[in-house]
Amino acid sequence: MSEPSAEHNAIPAAKPHRHPTLEQVRAEIGDCRRCPLAETRTQIVFGVGAPHARVMFIGEAPGRNEDLKGEPFVGAAGHKLDALLSEAGLTRDEVFIANILKCRPPQNRDPRPEEIEVCTPYLRDQLRAVWPDVIVTLGKYATQFVLHTDRGITGLRGKLYRAGHFIVLPIFHPAAAIYDPTKNDLLVQDFQLLGRTLAELDAQGEGQR
Numbered sequence: 001m002s003e004p005s006a007e008h009n010a011i012p013a014a015k016p017h018r019h020p021t022l023e024q025v026r027a028e029i030g031d032c033r034r035c036p037l038a039e040t041r042t043q044i045v046f047g048v049g050a051p052h053a054r055v056m057f058i059g060e061a062p063g064r065n066e067d068l069k070g071e072p073f074v075g076a077a078g079h080k081l082d083a084l085l086s087e088a089g090l091t092r093d094e095v096f097i098a099n100i101l102k103c104r105p106p107q108n109r110d111p112r113p114e115e116i117e118v119c120t121p122y123l124r125d126q127l128r129a130v131w132p133d134v135i136v137t138l139g140k141y142a143t144q145f146v147l148h149t150d151r152g153i154t155g156l157r158g159k160l161y162r163a164g165h166f167i168v169l170p171i172f173h174p175a176a177a178i179y180d181p182t183k184n185d186l187l188v189q190d191f192q193l194l195g196r197t198l199a200e201l202d203a204q205g206e207g208q209r
């Protein structure tokens, strides 16, 4: 397991005795207007997938297609993610996919620190509800939040880290690979590492659901 090992407040360290269901988290979010992104979004993009998935993917924020459809990773980035999942022996139905921010930043600008601060309590509750074995962080913002680091994604990707209960695998955002074959090759490698990691957890008798 590589450094940094993240034991910090961003990520739940131990499974709480009483943890919320995804339905309860969604109800808690309601028609959230905690930050100005509420003024420009079409809808909140909560997340989608298996409620007790072994793998939870955390991206950055909804883009235009996601904002319109209400689901993360649709369009070109979604097709790329689906193709990469097969490298790990997974399908979209078997994983849970969420974002750091639940609402689209205008013109897909970067998330702001104050937006991340007010929105990520929802993500922490989603983690408590799903309680995956492995978190895959997609790109810089998700990786820096989960690993509580300011290091860049290029130096962190492709290695396994520990954050509380969770094994964390940072990877490039799939959208970055659409026009960059070099990143695509690295993403394929990283999804293959994800598949091997799940197989090792199975062999150790961990991670079965």
Ligand code: SF4
Pocket: 029, 032, 033, 034, 035, 036, 037, 038, 044, 101, 102, 103, 115, 118, 119
């Ligand atoms: S981005 Fe998060 S905190 Fe801001 S309005 Fe949307 S759900 Fe609420």
